[in-house]
Amino acid sequence: MTATTSGETCVDCQETVASLTIRSRRLCASCFIRYVSSKILKRMESYRFRNLAGDQKRRLFLPISGGVSSLVLLQLLDSQLQRQIGNRNRTAYDLVIARVVLPDTSGLATIDSEYQKLAQRFPLHNFLPLVSLHEVLQLDAGMRQDLTLLGIDDESGESEEECMQRILSSAMSVTARADLQSILLRRLLVSLAKQQNCETVLWGHSDSRLAAIALADVAKGRGGSVSSHIADGRSLHGINFNYPARDLFKVELQTYAQALDEPLTYATEGDATDQPTTSIRNTSIDNLLSSYITSQGEKYPSIMANVVRTASKLQTQKEGNGVVPCTFCIMPTTGTGDDSADSLILCYGCTRMKQEIRG
Ligand SMILES: [Zn+2]
Ligand SMILES: [Zn+2]
Known part of the structure; x- marks a missing residue:
């Protein structure tokens, strides 16, 4: 993404001088603003x-x-x-x-x-x-x-x-x-x-x-x-x-x-x-x-x-499909949650993190 001063025309509006290269396309500032805006509003x-x-x-x-x-x-x-x-x-x-x-x-x-x-x-x-x-x-x-x-x-x-x-x-x-x-x-x-x-x-x-x-x-x-x-x-x-x-x-x-x-x-x-x-x-x-x-x-x-x-x-794991969220990070646990009788369960990531925590 580079700004240049060459006199190329914007590929979108075909009117204004392009000032930016966005994903290999030469755009003017207002067309670029519209591009970002449409991506987000979509x-x-x-x-x-x-x-x-x-x-x-x-x-x-x-x-x-x-x-x-x-x-x-x-x-x-x-x-x-x-x-x-x-x-x-x-x-x-x-x-x-x-x-x-x-x-x-x-x-x-x-x-x-x-x-x-x-x-x-x-x-x-x-x-x-x-x-x-x-x-x-x-x-x-x-x-x-x-x-x-x-x-x-x-x-x-x-x-x-x-x-x-x-x-x-x-x-x-x-x-x-x-x-x-x-x-x-x-x-x-x-x-x-x-x-x-x-x-x-x-x-x-x-x-x-x-x-x-x-x-x-x-x-x-x-x-x-x-x-x-x-x-x-x-x-x-x-x-x-x-x-x-x-x-x-x-x-x-x-x-x-x-x-x-x-x-x-x-x-x-x-x-x-x-x-x-x-x-x-x-x-x-x-x-x-x-x-x-x-x-x-x-x-x-x-x-x-x-x-x-x-x-x-x-596959995104959604609640209700037998997915047990990790008690700490609230992300899906990958196992079946065998010791989840009290519903307190740590995922693999949190279990690993715990090993690096001194209580
Ligand atoms: Zn333009
Ligand atoms: Zn976790």
């Missing part, structure tokens, strides 16, 4: 007016991470809803926006002011106050109990914040810590979405991110849950998951953010996928694969797209 079809009964209005939950993908998703859905207001004076759905602050995050004041600015730029939507990861201990009723399955017991007299620090520092490897944190994060977001009566969580993940997740899941012994992890539709969490940006590469979302009349500013700091890998020892499998795909995947976009397409085609 994935939002089921939330249109025609799928609503009477005055019904849906509530959709959009977690933003500070990275480019969820921000682009917010901007695009905002313009869709603005158009709906212009045409019908109402919207087909409400957006509830949340942002989680992870432990050891520096620059909380900056995050807070960025978040405030975002809420001002997109005033149509319901921005929840910033949430800390440790709030999962309170919002997810089963969390403390489920942690004991990993050998992490409650300790009296500590604050939730201290408890979360202890939980994360009980992981003996960077990969186990990242794995644990991402499960806690997902459970926190799902709890918040349910608390807000949202029917769906809209994840901002790009194709590149989904490919990294699929490969990392396999590497972590979570291959059995790949298809459930990246599928659109009802999740075992009891809420819908939807990935509207799944047909776009991260670099395309970055280009889009810059091509807008009012460009989107996003932090690349904290976005580990953009940082060079300094030491393998200090890198989790997730970050390693993310940076590999960001640096190499661009050169082989069709292979990356295939990773996601193939992984999605693996």
Whole structure:
């Protein structure tokens, strides 16, 4: 994806001078914006007016991470809803926006002011106050109990914040810590979405991110849950998951953010996928694969797209077909769940993670 100054005409509108090369096609900025917009809105079809009964209005939950993908998703859905207001004076759905602050995050004041600015730029939507990861201990009723399955017991007299620090520092490897944190994060977001009566969580993940997740899941012994992890539709969490940006590469979302009349500013700091890998020892499998795909995947976009397409085609295990969700990560367990008499069961991935946790 390169910008040039040559005088070629855009292949879509045949009028304007092309400024971008997208998947080997020369496009002008406005045709590129339309391209990204149509890819995402096509994935939002089921939330249109025609799928609503009477005055019904849906509530959709959009977690933003500070990275480019969820921000682009917010901007695009905002313009869709603005158009709906212009045409019908109402919207087909409400957006509830949340942002989680992870432990050891520096620059909380900056995050807070960025978040405030975002809420001002997109005033149509319901921005929840910033949430800390440790709030999962309170919002997810089963969390403390489920942690004991990993050998992490409650300790009296500590604050939730201290408890979360202890939980994360009980992981003996960077990969186990990242794995644990991402499960806690997902459970926190799902709890918040349910608390807000949202029917769906809209994840901002790009194709590149989904490919990294699929490969990392396999590497972590979570291959059995790949298809459930990246599928659109009802999740075992009891809420819908939807990935509207799944047909776009991260670099395309970055280009889009810059091509807008009012460009989107996003932090690349904290976005580990953009940082060079300094030491393998200090890198989790997730970050390693993310940076590999960001640096190499661009050169082989069709292979990356295939990773996601193939992984999605693996049989998705749905609740009710005798599938027992893992008590901790809420992903399908692959075995028959022989010792599931008390319905507390860990999947293979969580069992492996547990081996790297000192209780
Ligand atoms: Zn054009
Ligand atoms: Zn599990």
